[in-house]
Amino acid sequence: MVYMYLFPLIFFSAEDYSCGGLLSSSSGTLQSPFYPRNYPNNANCVWEIEVKSNFRVKLTFEDLQMEGGRCLSDYVEVYDGPLQTSPLLGKFCSGYYRTYTSSSNLMTVRFHSNSRYTYRGFQAKYYSSPADESTTLLCLPDYMHVVVSRYFLQSHGYSAWNLTLNDPLCTPNITSEHVAFDIPYNHCGTIREGNNNTITYSNVIRGSSSGTVITRNRNLLLHVNCKMLQDTWAQIMYVADDNFAVNETQYSRYDVNLTFYDSSYFSRPVYDSPYYVKINQNLFLEAYLHSSDPDLVLFLDTCVASPTPHNFTTGTYDIIKNGCVRDHTYATYYSPSRHILRFKFNAFQFIQSNPSIYLQCEFVVCRAYDYSSRCYQGCVNRSKREASSEHESVIVVTGPIQLWELDPEYGKEYESK
Structure with a gap:
């Protein structure tokens, strides 16, 4: 039997403890090593919290005690996605208890301590919450699967029958409730770009008003991007329109x-x-x-x-x-x-x-x-x-x-x- 799992991010010191890793349940708890006893010196722990696609991660800190000041020695960092390649939501070491919500289904928490003083540390709880269901995006191994609610389109004056991709010959599947696109990574006008650590596949779903002669609505531009960071697919969707904005970001793993x-x-x-x-x-x-x-x-x-x-x-x-x-x-x-x-x-x-x-x-x-x-x-x-x-x-x-x-x-x- 062959099965796959992600290697946990675990860091060790001379002391007998481990910390960090992948947290993939819908809710759970993370805390500094030895909590509620004092955490060790020179700890460097990274947790990746990954919930189901089209859900968000909500993280609440319930206890916090570490060396204060400018947070140069001991601190906690929260990232809106993978470590180092995502925006930093917050870095702190003291003060009030904070709550963070990701823009995707993945959030990263990093805890660092130096070799001086140690304290009780922190404890936090997380849970998943549903994202906006008007648009959903899945980055699958062979294509992007995009679903747009027809109610969402109609409420903003757009017609389900006027949606096209970069290649207009690639048409969606339209039902009474949804418009669904299966967009291949190497077809339908999908554009591939890359740098040292990211591969991006992008396409645009364009829509126009349901009016027949004139319209005072802007044309709908639904940008769909699947970003690959080594073995991680970052899935992003947003609408370029001043009247409303939709942002969808998801993460999954290679197969x-x-x-x-x-x-x-x-x-x-x-x-x-x-x-x-x-x-x-x-x-x-x-x-x-x-x-x-x-x-x-x-x-x-x-x-x-x-x-x-x-x-x-x-x-x-x-x-x-x-x-x-x-x-x-x-x-x-x-x-x-x-x-x-x-x-x-x-x-x-x-x-x-x-x-x-x-x-x-x-x-x-x-x-x-x-x-x-x-x-x-x-x-x-x-x-x-x-x-x-x-x-x-x-x-x-x-x-x-x-x-x-x-x-x-x-x-x-x-x-x-």
């Missing part, structure tokens, strides 16, 4: 599958779970990125083996780390497209452990031929990666791989228990 194959021809996938193999047997894997954009490239940054699917930090074995090959049996194969990565390594067993092995592989998605991106840096050490830019990655976990062992009585292979 990457990791599949075993029975040979280097990569023609027959292996769906057995667990996958029984012999010691030192060649294991062939293929990673596939689901996206309609042909100008994206997939890069394997790290692949770690573990005897358990729940712990990839201790007692593990690195096959490749930060783009650096650590296992001498690792090798890559020719891939028919940039969305596909093929590689292999030889099966092994952990000493003094059960024969099951799980893999956790970290992938990065970049623009093709963007030679400043992570995908073209190859083997780098961790400090160099952190100095250049922070980014999230697609993490895929697969397994278990189960070893066949030799039956000592009959000399035949049997299934390990």
Whole structure:
């Protein structure tokens, strides 16, 4: 069985604690380490709060005690989206308890402390609230799905039958209640732009008044944008009209599958779970990125083996780390497209452990031929990666791989228990 989850953002110090991570439930609590006891020195915790599409995040701080002043030593930061690439909603270390509401379904909270004084810290609660249902936007792997309420259009004097995209030949599906567009990333006049860390796909839904001769309403311009930040899709919609404004921003994750194959021809996938193999047997894997954009490239940054699917930090074995090959049996194969990565390594067993092995592989998605991106840096050490830019990655976990062992009585292979 193959499943995907996002690698949590966790930072460690010499003390025995962890903090940060992805919070994906509709409501919950976050707090400084050891709360309500004093937080540790040199903490750096990042929480990403991600709720369902077309919902907003509302965050309320219920307790706050840390070193005050100019907030240079200990502080909390709240971002309206991903860290570093989104507007800063607030930075504080004392004062009244604050409430923040995101403009999208994702908010980031960062807590920092230095090596001087420590205090009780903070506790905050969050919950999701529905966004304006007049317009909704989903950035799917192959297209943007936009739904506009007909009541919304009629209330502002626009006709559902006069909506067009950059390419007027791409028409919507019109029902009694909604107008729905499925806008491909590489068709219908969608424009693709990019810089060092962002890929933007944009289109415009244009509308005109329902009048037949004249109108005193401005033409409707509904700008639709899907922004990809490494492995994150930022979905933005707004209306360019002084009479009203609609802003929709959503976030979702890339879809990457990791599949075993029975040979280097990569023609027959292996769906057995667990996958029984012999010691030192060649294991062939293929990673596939689901996206309609042909100008994206997939890069394997790290692949770690573990005897358990729940712990990839201790007692593990690195096959490749930060783009650096650590296992001498690792090798890559020719891939028919940039969305596909093929590689292999030889099966092994952990000493003094059960024969099951799980893999956790970290992938990065970049623009093709963007030679400043992570995908073209190859083997780098961790400090160099952190100095250049922070980014999230697609993490895929697969397994278990189960070893066949030799039956000592009959000399035949049997299934390990």
